[in-house]
Amino acid sequence: MKVVFLDVDGVLNSVHDYYSVELITDSHFILLKELIDRTGAKIVLSSSWRVGLSIRGDLAQRLAEYGLEIYDTTPVLYFEDRKRGDEIRAWLDKHEEVTNFVILDDDSDMCEFTKTNLVKTDTNFGLNKRHVERQLRY
Numbered sequence: 001m002k003v004v005f006l007d008v009d010g011v012l013n014s015v016h017d018y019y020s021v022e023l024i025t026d027s028h029f030i031l032l033k034e035l036i037d038r039t040g041a042k043i044v045l046s047s048s049w050r051v052g053l054s055i056r057g058d059l060a061q062r063l064a065e066y067g068l069e070i071y072d073t074t075p076v077l078y079f080e081d082r083k084r085g086d087e088i089r090a091w092l093d094k095h096e097e098v099t100n101f102v103i104l105d106d107d108s109d110m111c112e113f114t115k116t117n118l119v120k121t122d123t124n125f126g127l128n129k130r131h132v133e134r135q136l137r138y
Contacts, residue, residue, distance in 0.1 A: 002041035003101040004135070005074065005088050006032075007121075008049045008059060010106025014126035021055065023062045028127045033066045035132050042071035044091060046084055046103070051076060085111030102135045 006012075012028045013020045023029070036043065043063070049055050050073040060070055074087040084107060092098055103110055106123040119134050121127055 001095070001097045001099060002039050003044050003071075003095075003098050004032075004035065004039075004041045005044050005046040005091075005101060005103040005105070007084075007103075007105035007107070008045075008047040010123035011047075011104055011121050011127050012059075012062075014122075015124045016126070021058065023059065025126065029062065029066045029068070031127050031129060031132050033068055035135055036068060038136060041100075041102075043068060045070050045073040046088055046091075046105070050074065083109040083111055085109060085113050088113060104131070104135065 008023075009019055012023050012032070013025060017025050035041070045056070045059075049059055056070075056073075063069060072091070074084075074091045077087050077090060084105065088103060089111065092101070101117055103113055103118045104121065104127070105118060106121045106126075108114055108118065108120060110118045119131050121131055
């Protein structure tokens with residue numbers, strides 16, 4: 001199984017659209033759909049949006065407009081100095097069927113995955129075509 005660990009803020013919205021919780025920038029979703037269609041990857045939500053049910057519901061609805069869905073979410077770990085990479089590692093430890101994965105995020109707190117699996121977006125503009133092409137290499 002292939003997985004895209006998906007952040008929302010800075011990926012599907014950005015400074016450019018004022019971090020819209022309505023996720024108003026269609027181009028981000030079109031590019032995400034292209035990535036998912038070309039790889040067959042599953043979306044695992046690693047964003048802080050996974051915690052708020054109403055916000056996650058809004059995201060799920062917006063993804064559904066493009067024929068996309070959230071396969072799963074990473075666990076929320078509570079310990080000092082927790083990094084997003086720790087939560088991704090915890091999810092991967094329970095899913096040995098994962099053969100390839102990419103982390104799509106505007107932050108760099110991905111532990112050992114930062115240099116190998118992170119495709120870092122620009123928080124000012126979010127997901128772009130260059131990011132999709134880089135992800136396809138993973």
